[in-house]
Amino acid sequence: MAAQIIDGKALAARTRAAVAEEVQAFVDRHGRRPGLATVLVGDDPASAVYVGGKQKACAEVGIQGFDHRLPGDAPREEVVALLDRLNEDPDVSGILCQLPVPDHLDGVELTNRIDARKDVDGLTVASAGRLALGMEGLRPCTPEGVMLLLAEAGAELRGAEAVVIGRSNLFGKPMAQLLLAANATVTVCHSRTRDLREVCRRADVLIAAVGVAHLVKGDWVKPGAVVIDVGMNRLETGLTGDVDFAAASEAASAITPVPGGVGPMTIACLLRNTLRAAELQLEEVAA
Numbered sequence: 001m002a003a004q005i006i007d008g009k010a011l012a013a014r015t016r017a018a019v020a021e022e023v024q025a026f027v028d029r030h031g032r033r034p035g036l037a038t039v040l041v042g043d044d045p046a047s048a049v050y051v052g053g054k055q056k057a058c059a060e061v062g063i064q065g066f067d068h069r070l071p072g073d074a075p076r077e078e079v080v081a082l083l084d085r086l087n088e089d090p091d092v093s094g095i096l097c098q099l100p101v102p103d104h105l106d107g108v109e110l111t112n113r114i115d116a117r118k119d120v121d122g123l124t125v126a127s128a129g130r131l132a133l134g135m136e137g138l139r140p141c142t143p144e145g146v147m148l149l150l151a152e153a154g155a156e157l158r159g160a161e162a163v164v165i166g167r168s169n170l171f172g173k174p175m176a177q178l179l180l181a182a183n184a185t186v187t188v189c190h191s192r193t194r195d196l197r198e199v200c201r202r203a204d205v206l207i208a209a210v211g212v213a214h215l216v217k218g219d220w221v222k223p224g225a226v227v228i229d230v231g232m233n234r235l236e237t238g239l240t241g242d243v244d245f246a247a248a249s250e251a252a253s254a255i256t257p258v259p260g261g262v263g264p265m266t267i268a269c270l271l272r273n274t275l276r277a278a279e280l281q282l283e284e285v286a287a
């Protein structure tokens with residue numbers, strides 16, 4: 001069977017175009033733009049590239065960007081004071097503190113300083129709790145992007161066996177919660193899981209977020225399964241995923257490539273979250 005390739009690049013482009021239209025409608029209604037504040041402490045080159053990409057993406061859809069950069073030795077109090085100011089600023093709909101932060105700072109503390117209503121990364125304790133309890137809230141961008149990719153592939157989640165490999169707070173745990181909320185039967189695997197291959201072979205929906213190139217072999221994939229590869233592994237030959245794409249494509253009904261699958265959806269969902277945060281904040285003011 002030749003699997004359908006789920007084109008994350010195309011879906012991300014459509015998602016961004018839809019956000020741009022909705023942003024324009026928001027501006028027409030409210031006379032102001034949604035705004036995203038990014039906070040980068042230090043000069044880690046990879047983080048600077050990520051933040052630059054997010055700011056550029058905001059500008060492209062008409063979201064106002066607030067690009068805050070602090071020196072690598074900025075004291076905790078200075079970063080906290082900035083986050084507190086952004087929490088109070090009505091022009092700022094969403095806040096993102098780029099991780100990792102320098103060693104003298106605590107990334108968990110700084111993330112949790114962000115008001116849950118502006119937590120567009122969906123990574124605060126409050127947002128994670130709201131997700132776990134099935135309450136409305138902002139969801140982490142990469143798992144949310146995977147849900148959109150699954151919908152794009154026409155994957156039936158209700159009653160499906162879904163297997164997530166990886167249990168990080170950033171991806172695996174929120175992914176499992178979103179699948180559960182969509183009525184899948186969810187199994188979460190990790191480095192101590194026994195007989196990973198057999199567990200994966202049960203999956204109607206198999207999602208790999210491990211960080212080990214080509215961990216998932218072709219014979220781990222149930223015939224007809226939908227396979228989502230979240231992994232981003234930089235090899236000498238280029239970027240590759242956690243799934244042996246060529247072999248898995250023989251068994252799967254649909255599969256995401258790396259690159260061009262999950263990756264482009266993450267920023268698209270960040271933009272969606274920023275618009276959503278702006279709408280929710282205005283609804284709250286009006287209520």
Ligand code: NAP
Pocket residue numbers: 142165166167168169170171172189190191192193196209210211212215230231232233262263264266
């Ligand atoms: P992480 O925090 O390092 O978590 C990796 C998870 O994989 C852990 O739960 C770990 O188990 C598990 N694991 C490690 N080796 C394993 C093995 N041999 N068998 C089964 N499970 C194993 O990583 P992450 O932040 O979730 O990211 C995972 C991958 O996704 C990375 O490649 C990352 O670059 C990529 N990613 C991509 C995007 C995107 O936008 N495309 C976003 C986020 C992440 P333990 O918990 O037992 O250690």
